[in-house]
Every structure is written in structure tokens, then in C-alpha cells.
Amino acid sequence: MANDLLKGKRGIIFGALNSQSIAWKVAERAHEEGATFVLTNAPIAMRMGEINNLAEATGSKIIPADATSVEDLDNLVTQSMEILGGKIDFVLHSIGMSPNVRKKKHYTENDYRFYSQTMDVSAMSLHKTLATLYKHDAMSEWGSVLALSYIAAQRIFPDYNDMADAKSLLESIARSFGYHYGIKNKVRVNTISQSPTVTTAGQGIKGFQEFINFSEQMSPLGNASALACADYCLSMFSDLTKYVTMQNLFHDGGFSNTGVTQPVIERFGDE
Numbered sequence: 489m490a491n492d493l494l495k496g497k498r499g500i501i502f503g504a505l506n507s508q509s510i511a512w513k514v515a516e517r518a519h520e521e522g523a524t525f526v527l528t529n530a531p532i533a534m535r536m537g538e539i540n541n542l543a544e545a546t547g548s549k550i551i552p553a554d555a556t557s558v559e560d561l562d563n564l565v566t567q568s569m570e571i572l573g574g575k576i577d578f579v580l581h582s583i584g585m586s587p588n589v590r591k592k593k594h595y596t597e598n599d600y601r602f603y604s605q606t607m608d609v610s611a612m613s614l615h616k617t618l619a620t621l622y623k624h625d626a627m628s629e630w631g632s633v634l635a636l637s638y639i640a641a642q643r644i645f646p647d648y649n650d651m652a653d654a655k656s657l658l659e660s661i662a663r664s665f666g667y668h669y670g671i672k673n674k675v676r677v678n679t680i681s682q683s684p685t686v687t688t689a690g691q692g693i694k695g696f697q698e699f700i701n702f703s704e705q706m707s708p709l710g711n712a713s714a715l716a717c718a719d720y721c722l723s724m725f726s727d728l729t730k731y732v733t734m735q736n737l738f739h740d741g742g743f744s745n746t747g748v749t750q751p752v753i754e755r756f757g758d759e
């Protein structure tokens with residue numbers, strides 16, 4: 489169902505790795521809604537090659553960029569404006585990676601080189617992206633920058649490991665930069681805190697499937713899918729949400745405000 493919600497808008501979409509990626513769904517839906525955009529991902533992720541199919545399907549160019557490299561981001565932003573023929577209206581930051589999670593380092597025994605990488609890739613990359621856009625005056629007035637977060641930024645989910653700290657930082661950067669960018673260019677910066685979703689990044693978390701089931705039962709509406717998340721992202725890129733900025737927006741079927749649900753309570757009935 490397309491409504492030309494993003495007709496004429498230009499964007500940059502980070503993080504489409506394969507068809508499960510949240511960014512992939514955002515790209516497909518943004519295309520349906522009339523946007524044009526550049527796709528980007530870390531050069532190493534390009535090796536899988538799947539992003540080429542998405543580029544073809546959406547008529548997009550791909551510009552590789554390691555989101556931790558200011559040089560790569562400079563190139564991405566300047567080239568994107570050239571390719572798209574003007575300033576950028578929306579940016580999706582859909583990036584996450586923790587070497588401590590990957591190498592199964594317990595939170596209490598984190599490797600600090602890994603920890604720095606987690607922060608750099610998963611959080612500081614948002615600051616670097618925003619600072620690059622700001623420096624090049626690349627965003628249109630009322631433009632919208634979104635990053636994806638998770639409720640482990642507010643509450644403990646032990647196996648989320650150092651990604652929880654990265655998400656706290658990510659949300660704080662959105663708030664701080666949102667202030668400065670709002671004052672300067674009326675640019676909006678927000679994070680969307682999404683339900684657990686089956687993707688490559690999600691599956692790296694220990695006990696993920698059990699956790700998805702738990703979350704499903706703890707959410708009055710059930711877990712939000714990647715496609716539903718994409719739709720919410722589009723609404724945040726559209727002109728219908730112009731005064732929303734510096735927020736962390738829960739897109740989680742009600743999980744964040746639920747203490748307990750009947751199905752969960754019933755599991756404790758016999759004890």
C-alpha cells in the first residue's frame with residue numbers, strides 16, 4: 489500500500505545486509521513511497537553481495553562506507569548529494585555490532601578493545617554521521633535522522649552485554665545532537681526502540697529465540713515485525729511528524745510499559 493508519503497524525498501540508508509535486515513525493509517518501503525536514496529554498508533558487508541539485489545530493485549546506488557571512518561562518511565555524504573541531486577531529507581542509521589557478544593565475552597569480563605569497538609560501531613558512528621552531515625550542511629530543513637535502539641538502554645537484559653551500554657550512548661547522542669541540529673537547521677534526530685526481531689544482528693545474542701518468545705508474551709500487541717518497524721521509520725521521515733525530535737520512541741507492542749501479562753502469570757500458577 490503506497491501513499492507517496494516520501495515523494496520527492498532523498499535519503500541515505502545504512503545497514504541493509506540481507507532481506508531480514510530492518511534497513512532492507514525500510515529501503516523497500518521508502519522506494520514504494522516515492523523516495524530516492526543511496527544505500528551504504530561497511531565494505532566488508534558488501535562481500536556478501538546481497539545488497540546489489542536491493543539496489544537493483546529500488547533503483548539505488550551503493551556507496552560503501554565504514555561508519556566508524558570519518559573519511560568514508562565524508563565521501564558518502566558528498567557523493568550522495570551529487571547522485572541524488574540535492575540535500576538529504578532522511579537518514580537511517582541501522583548499525584550494530586559487538587565483538588564481545590560475538591566472542592561470547594561475559595559482561596563482567598569484557599575485553600576493552602572490543603568494548604571500544606562496540607561503542608564506536610554501534611553508537612559513536614551516529615555522532616560521526618551527524619557531524620559529517622552538519623559540517624557539509626547536507627540536510628534539508630525539517631530533515632529527519634533516525635537510529636535504531638533497544639530497551640536494554642533502560643533496563644537490564646543480561647545477554648545483551650555491552651550493546652546495552654552502546655544503546656544508552658546512542659540514545660544520548662540523538663538527544664544531544666538533536667538539540668544542536670534543531671537549532672541550526674530544524675533537523676530532527678530520534679531513535680526508535682524496536683522489539684526483538686529475527687535478523688543477523690539479533691541472532692548473535694545468546695538465547696535469542698527464547699527471548700523473542702518471552703517478549704511476544706509480554707507485549708499486549710505482540711512483537712513488532714521488521715516491516716512494521718519500517719513503516720514507523722517512514723512516518724518519522726515524512727512531514728507528518730515534523731515536531732518530533734530528541735526522542736527515544738518505543739516501537740514494541742507495549743512491552744516497555746508492561747509489568748506482567750496474563751499468559752506470563754499463568755506460567756507460575758503451579759509453583
Ligand code: NAI
Nearest residue numbers: 503505509510530533555583584636684685687688689690
Ligand atoms: P543486521 O545485522 O541486518 O544489521 C546490522 C548492520 O550493521 C549490518 O548491515 C552490518 O553490516 C552493519 N554494520 C556493522 N558494522 C558496520 C560498520 N562499521 N559500518 C557500517 N555498517 C556496519 O541486523 P538488524 O537487526 O537489522 O540491525 C539494525 C539495527 O537495529 C541495529 O542498530 C540493531 O541493534 C537494531 N535493533 C535490532 C533489534 C533486533 O532484535 N534485531 C532490536 C532492536 C534494535
